[in-house]
Amino acid sequence: MSLSPIxxxxxxxxxxxDFVSPDEIKVLLDVxxxxxxxxxxxxPRPFPRINGYVLxxxxxxxxxxxxxxxxxxxxxxxxxxxxxxxxxxxxxxPLRKMSLNxxxxxxxxxxxxxxxxxxxxxxxEAYPTVGDPVLLPTQSQxxxxxxxxxxxxxxxxxxxLAANAEVRIDPDRLFGRHLxxxxxxxxxxxxxxxGLIRWSMDEAKKARSGADPNARFIVLDPNGxxxxxxxxxxxVRVFAVEPAEGIEQLQVPLWxxxxxxxxxxxxxxxxAQRPLLRRALREMRGGADRSEDSIFILRRKxxxxxxxxxxxxxxxxxxxxxxxGPKLPVFIEDLEAYGRDVPDQENGLSGLxxxxxxxxxxxxxxxxxxxxxxxxxxxxxxxxxxxIESFQNYLDSIGGVVYQAGPxxxxxxxxxxxxxxxxxxxxxxxxxxxxxxxxxIMRIRTMLADxxxxxxxxxxxxxxxxxxxxxxxxxxxxxxxxxxxxDLSLAPAEVVHxxxxxxxxxxxxxxxxxxxxxxxxxxxxxLVMEEAHSFISRYKDDTEDQNTAAVCCQVFEKIARxxxxxxxxxxxxxxxxxxxxxxxxxxxxxxxxHRISNDRDQELVHKLVPDNLRGLLRDxxxxxxxxxxxxxxxxxxxxxxxxxxxPENHRPKSDDPDFWGVWSGHAQREVDWTAIAADWQQTQAQxxxxxxxxxxxxxxxxxxxxxxxx
Numbered sequence: 241m242s243l244s245p246i247x248x249x250x251x252x253x254x255x256x257x258d259f260v261s262p263d264e265i266k267v268l269l270d271v272x273x274x275x276x277x278x279x280x281x282x283x284p285r286p287f288p289r290i291n292g293y294v295l296x297x298x299x300x301x302x303x304x305x306x307x308x309x310x311x312x313x314x315x316x317x318x319x320x321x322x323x324x325x326x327x328x329x330x331x332x333x334p335l336r337k338m339s340l341n342x343x344x345x346x347x348x349x350x351x352x353x354x355x356x357x358x359x360x361x362x363x364x365e366a367y368p369t370v371g372d373p374v375l376l377p378t379q380s381q382x383x384x385x386x387x388x389x390x391x392x393x394x395x396x397x398x399x400x401l402a403a404n405a406e407v408r409i410d411p412d413r414l415f416g417r418h419l420x421x422x423x424x425x426x427x428x429x430x431x432x433x434x435g436l437i438r439w440s441m442d443e444a445k446k447a448r449s450g451a452d453p454n455a456r457f458i459v460l461d462p463n464g465x466x467x468x469x470x471x472x473x474x475x476v477r478v479f480a481v482e483p484a485e486g487i488e489q490l491q492v493p494l495w496x497x498x499x500x501x502x503x504x505x506x507x508x509x510x511x512a513q514r515p516l517l518r519r520a521l522r523e524m525r526g527g528a529d530r531s532e533d534s535i536f537i538l539r540r541k542x543x544x545x546x547x548x549x550x551x552x553x554x555x556x557x558x559x560x561x562x563x564x565g566p567k568l569p570v571f572i573e574d575l576e577a578y579g580r581d582v583p584d585q586e587n588g589l590s591g592l593x594x595x596x597x598x599x600x601x602x603x604x605x606x607x608x609x610x611x612x613x614x615x616x617x618x619x620x621x622x623x624x625x626x627x628i629e630s631f632q633n634y635l636d637s638i639g640g641v642v643y644q645a646g647p648x649x650x651x652x653x654x655x656x657x658x659x660x661x662x663x664x665x666x667x668x669x670x671x672x673x674x675x676x677x678x679x680x681i682m683r684i685r686t687m688l689a690d691x692x693x694x695x696x697x698x699x700x701x702x703x704x705x706x707x708x709x710x711x712x713x714x715x716x717x718x719x720x721x722x723x724x725x726x727d728l729s730l731a732p733a734e735v736v737h738x739x740x741x742x743x744x745x746x747x748x749x750x751x752x753x754x755x756x757x758x759x760x761x762x763x764x765x766x767l768v769m770e771e772a773h774s775f776i777s778r779y780k781d782d783t784e785d786q787n788t789a790a791v792c793c794q795v796f797e798k799i800a801r802x803x804x805x806x807x808x809x810x811x812x813x814x815x816x817x818x819x820x821x822x823x824x825x826x827x828x829x830x831x832x833x834h835r836i837s838n839d840r841d842q843e844l845v846h847k848l849v850p851d852n853l854r855g856l857l858r859d860x861x862x863x864x865x866x867x868x869x870x871x872x873x874x875x876x877x878x879x880x881x882x883x884x885x886x887p888e889n890h891r892p893k894s895d896d897p898d899f900w901g902v903w904s905g906h907a908q909r910e911v912d913w914t915a916i917a918a919d920w921q922q923t924q925a926q927x928x929x930x931x932x933x934x935x936x937x938x939x940x941x942x943x944x945x946x947x948x949x950x
Contacts, residue, residue: 252375254278254287255338257296257368262342265296265305265367267374269336278376285403287376288338291856291880292401293385295375296368301347302375303368304360304385304877305340306856313337341856342367343877346377346385356380360388362876379403389876394443396436396870397881407870407881411440414830414874415766415809418800422817422845423834428865429813430892432832432883433768434469436811438890441473441722455722456714456765458747460740462774464729465892472889475721477711481696481730490726491708492739493699494657494687495525496746498650504791505738506683513680520664521649526642535638538582542592543641544667545571546631549624558618565606565616568596570669588634595627652705652746657688657698692732696739709750712743713765737788740775741795748799751806762807767799772812773819793821800827818844830872832881835863849878856880 254273259266269288278287286292288310295302313335342364349357358381377385383405392408399405414436423429437457444453452474459466467487470476479490497505499518508514523540548571552564572593579589599619600606609615635641661684668677687693712724726743728736747767754763769775776797779790786794799810800823812828814820818840825848836842837860846857849871856869856878863869866885871878901907 252378253373254294254376255374257370257372257374260367260370262367264308265340265342267294267338267340269338273336283379283403285376288336289401291859293377293382294340295346295377295381296372297375298345298366298368300345300365301358302345302377302381303364304343304346304377306343306878308339308341310336310338340374346381358384358388360385360876385877386879393447394436394440395884396432396439397883399879400867400882401880407875407879409870409874415440415764415811417804417829417873418810418827419812419830419832419874420817420825420828421811421813421832421834422841423815423836423863423868424838425815426865427815427834427836427863428868428883429815429834430465430770431866431886432834432868433770433811433813434466434890434892435884435886437723437766437768438470438473438886439884452718453722454718456718456763457723457768458713458743458765459723459725459768460728460743460770460775461725462728462736462771464727465770466725467727467893469890469892470723470725473721473723475719476723476725477721478725478727479712480727481692487727488711490696490728490731490739491699491703492696492742493654493703493708494660494697495654495699496652496705496708496742497738498745500786500791501738501741501745501788504786504788505687505735506680507787508680513677516667516677517664517680518649520660520667523642524655524660524663525649525651525653534582535585536642538578538585539635539639539642541574541578541666542631542635544663545574546628546635546641549628549631552624554621555618557621559621559624561605561616561618564619564624565600565614568600572596574666574669585638588637592630592634595630599623599627654704657684661685661688687735690732692730693735696731697735709746713747713750735788737775737792740769741788741792744769744792744799745795748795748803748806748808751803751808755806762805764807764809766809766811767803768811768813769796770813772814772824773816776812776821776824777819778821793824797821797823800824817841828872830874831870833857833860833869833871834867835865836860 253270255267255269257265258268274287276286278285288307290307290310292307294305294307296305297303344360344362344364347359347361349359351357382402386399386402386405386407389408389410391410391412394411394414395406395408397407399407419436421429421432437459441453441455444455445451447453461467464480467478467480471486478487480487481490483489499514499521502508502517502521503514506513506517508517523544526540548567552559575589575593575596579586582589600616602619602623605617605619607615607617632641661681664677664684665681668681687697710720712726714720714722714724728740731739744767747765751763751765755761775789776793777789779786779793796810799808803810810824810828812820812824816838817825817836818838825844831845831848833845836845842857842860845860849857856871859869859880866883868881868883869878870881898907902909
């Protein structure tokens, strides 16, 4: 016998409302309400259950609420349904109560394929009143609560609290407005990130009838976990500090670096060193396209002297001798060196040297200081003006002044690092306190001398900016693959932040220019940052001398604020959200929260969500692996998700160490420290070559018989 609709609805009733506020609703459970398992919805279901869903009838359909807590309250007057003997007024009959968080409305849409259809909408327009009934949702209603929403194209797991309903996400919402994956180490963050990429690509591939998707994921991997994660996917690009089979050499040429990154790396002071550094960059980039032309190099160097002469400040009709005079011998030495480099210009350069020497040899121009050094009296402006005109005329005769109207210091034009250090040293020598720039130049030369750094920063001489963008961001239609893995695990500590900052900034600026040249259309790209707390950490805003970590964080802050407009989405994975930049974290619109046990991290996460949703976050310390809470823009409501399982060969290499397996012999571990030391000291290739040479020598000497294998 089937129940009437009214009788069926009454069978789902579990209690009545006895308290209402905008962020909390309290319910008095009926005596007949289930104690542990509810059978009245058609299938056995645990009830009451923390963070489970219940319904309250409303004008629009049902108000959806989430269970926050359940308690038993002693009552003297149990005037309750089912209690017959009201004469025993002093017996402490227990009353069960429940607190709810209102989430939204479940709207009835009619029947489709002989099933009731519902749609969940976030937000509450009208609250219930005291005495309204509270109902258990049916299976179809539970699924509608979790599965509602448009464009839910990618399945990421199921919801144990909603009859194992499928949890699907809209990629536009998840990746377009930044996602933070937070949780303790070992809670499943890396697998979740890898799964989101893989499952999204699988669905996109289905939508393209089996063709590879036109997608772009760039994974910045500080621990080398993702190197083999996507090997089964076609055309995955992997870059690392030390190339191997299937792994290309990571290249972030130093001519990509802008002035802020150079200043942070060299720790240039703001007052004197940074202006000189920017000037050197501007001049090197201005001459980049003709760096092999000796005349052009000479023009750039002479132009540098001319600019210095013109930039000197006059005091009335004179140039102050103590500032201007010490530069002249340096200019003379430079001109002598230039004459040796370009012999056919010796005559013209000799005339310029004579002009400068004539300034020094003027009567009463120099004097001997007490310390034995040469001092200079003020120089008349008329004499200096004549020298400046001579330099200008000479430059006009060989092609004119260069670099003044050229590109700015941040334009990625190619130049040689060794020449940059030499040019910076040449500019520094023109200053009165040239020793003040020694440390700046030493940092650059030390970097270029370090083989670990030079392999990354020097770059291939034949690599162009277009080649780099094609390899690291992806070619047209993603024909060279949808995923780029950048393994930073062996990157030197002194440059790892700069390398990360340059890659992120170049990606953002490339997408900015793509939109500019394509009439406002964007190229959707996702930038994944593992161990984000190491690269996007808090820094002091009032620090004058910004270090490389601060510059790296500032790049990601700009991406967090502006990336969405240019199609660049962030995916941050971190086990210490309390150490992340507040700017970046606040710009994330979606969160996937795994187990978090640290109290500071929990406190921060609680501040990110509305007050009436914090009850769900109390589950964070006890969440098992593969379980997470999805909330924010990507989900219509906060939902507990059991993430899809990844096969062993699809997981990032972040498993816990197998201590017992190794101890007990079930897992074999062979150790060859000699090979490790050779690889570490970069002597392995040399040792192999020496071994081959020794065998060749022995064979020539007749020690081996070629007919006998050995």
